[in-house]
Amino acid sequence: MTWEKRWSLALGLTVGMLTGGMTISHAQMELHLTLPLGLERESLVLPEDNLLTRDKVELGKLLFFDKRLSANNTIACASCHMPALAFTDGQPVSTGIHRQQGGRSAPAAINRAFSSAQFWDGRAATLEDQSVGPFVSPVEHGFANHDELVAKVKGIAGYHPLFEQAFGPGGITVELIGKAIASFQRTLLSGNSAYDQFGVGGNEMALSAKAQNGFRVFVGKGQCLRCHFGFNFTDERFHNLGVDWDMDHIDVGRFAVTKNPKDLGAFKTPTLREIARTAPYMHDGRLATLRQVVDFYDQGGTPNPYLDPVIKPLNLSNQEKEDLVEFLHALNGEGWEVLPPATFPK
Numbered sequence: 452m453t454w455e456k457r458w459s460l461a462l463g464l465t466v467g468m469l470t471g472g473m474t475i476s477h478a479q480m481e482l483h484l485t486l487p488l489g490l491e492r493e494s495l496v497l498p499e500d501n502l503l504t505r506d507k508v509e510l511g512k513l514l515f516f517d518k519r520l521s522a523n524n525t526i527a528c529a530s531c532h533m534p535a536l537a538f539t540d541g542q543p544v545s546t547g548i549h550r551q552q553g554g555r556s557a558p559a560a561i562n563r564a565f566s567s568a569q570f571w572d573g574r575a576a577t578l579e580d581q582s583v584g585p586f587v588s589p590v591e592h593g594f595a596n597h598d599e600l601v602a603k604v605k606g607i608a609g610y611h612p613l614f615e616q617a618f619g620p621g622g623i624t625v626e627l628i629g630k631a632i633a634s635f636q637r638t639l640l641s642g643n644s645a646y647d648q649f650g651v652g653g654n655e656m657a658l659s660a661k662a663q664n665g666f667r668v669f670v671g672k673g674q675c676l677r678c679h680f681g682f683n684f685t686d687e688r689f690h691n692l693g694v695d696w697d698m699d700h701i702d703v704g705r706f707a708v709t710k711n712p713k714d715l716g717a718f719k720t721p722t723l724r725e726i727a728r729t730a731p732y733m734h735d736g737r738l739a740t741l742r743q744v745v746d747f748y749d750q751g752g753t754p755n756p757y758l759d760p761v762i763k764p765l766n767l768s769n770q771e772k773e774d775l776v777e778f779l780h781a782l783n784g785e786g787w788e789v790l791p792p793a794t795f796p797k
């Protein structure tokens with residue numbers, strides 16, 4: 452038995468004694484996330500009213516993959532956030548219920564444990580809020596309201612004991628569905644990439660010379676670090692790069708949340724971890740390859756009145772562009788590979 456396990460068991464016993472014989476199981480105790488190399492524990496956003504436990508994570512995983520949680524039993528979260536594609540869907544914009552398409556690209560739902568604001572425009576302030584949003588989107592899970600969702604989950608008898616185990620008695624509510632799915636999502640991590648092995652792990656061999664040059668471009672001439680900084684390669688802020696400003700109809704982005712004209716066409720800086728696995732790119736999925744992304748930055752985005760002042764033509768050489776792309780490939784890591792559940796509650 453490891454020291455940690457022995458300690459947990461001892462704690463379990465103590466809790467049992469203090470509460471007059473009522474014991475809690477290992478699975479109900481706080482789960483200590485094992486972080487892959489390169490991720491920072493102090494940056495985890497773990498809300499006090501949703502202690503991370505094994506039971507919640509297991510329940511959240513079932514809910515994430517269960518297609519019955521849609522108006523016509525065809526769509527699960529995993530339909531658009533597929534484990535095989537680092538939890539994105541490989542499409543420019545996602546296809547939901549009745550094969551309807553939304554206007555935005557599905558982000559890789561990894562390292563969400565390190566962010567507060569979720570979605571391209573940050574409209575969900577917590578991962579708990581985010582986790583119930585898609586159910587009532589007419590182009591995603593297609594429920595008219597959250598009551599319909601709750602009624603459907605309640606109709607599956609096998610879910611009742613799982614909710615009780617995870618949250619205690621009190622029944623199934625939309626709040627608890629959100630807490631369970633958020634808990635599962637917090638376990639989808641990406642770290643221990645070649646970049647981490649090189650930088651944090653000190654393994655000189657982990658990054659090729661090309662990728663090391665690319666890192667220099669990323670930090671220097673490319674100015675990428677101005678927004679994609681820190682261990683998760685994001686400032687968690689919103690910027691206008693002019694991505695769709697060559698169109699008749701632009702997506703207003705962050706403006707829809709703040710109503711501040713300064714936020715017109717601004718979107719959240721996404722993490723760049725797993726980026727080589729999550730094409731196509733940008734909020735509308737218009738760029739098919741990382742080379743196209745680099746070319747887009749090189750030209751200085753698409754000029755518009757709200758363009759972020761940092762975005763300017765870069766005059767990168769072909770070699771610098773190639774090296775930058777090589778560096779981005781070195782951000783593929785591990786920690787998000789989970790298998791879909793083999794069976795679902797009946």
Ligand code: HEC
Pocket residue numbers: 515526527528529530531532545546547548553555556557558559560563568569570571572581582583584585586590591592632636
């Ligand atoms: C029909 C496809 C589809 C389905 C189903 C779907 N999503 Fe998404 N997801 C998207 C798209 C598209 C976005 C971006 C929307 C936006 O930002 O406005 C997104 C955004 C997200 C984000 C935000 C990531 C970030 O970086 O901010 C998370 C997390 C997420 N989804 C998790 C879920 C969960 C949990 C479910 C199930 C309850 C779900 N999704 C169902 C397509 C889908």
Ligand code: HEC
Pocket residue numbers: 558559669673674675676677678679689690691692693694717718719720721723726729731732733734735741744745748759761762775
């Ligand atoms: C001013 C801030 C800023 C700078 C500088 C910046 N980015 Fe970004 N990056 C963003 C934002 C914001 C988005 C999303 C924009 C959108 O979809 O409208 C983004 C998107 C991306 C994407 C696509 C991510 C995805 O999941 O679709 C990649 C790849 C990327 N940036 C790489 C880079 C590289 C490489 C550089 C340097 C050449 C760079 N960025 C410089 C803010 C920035």
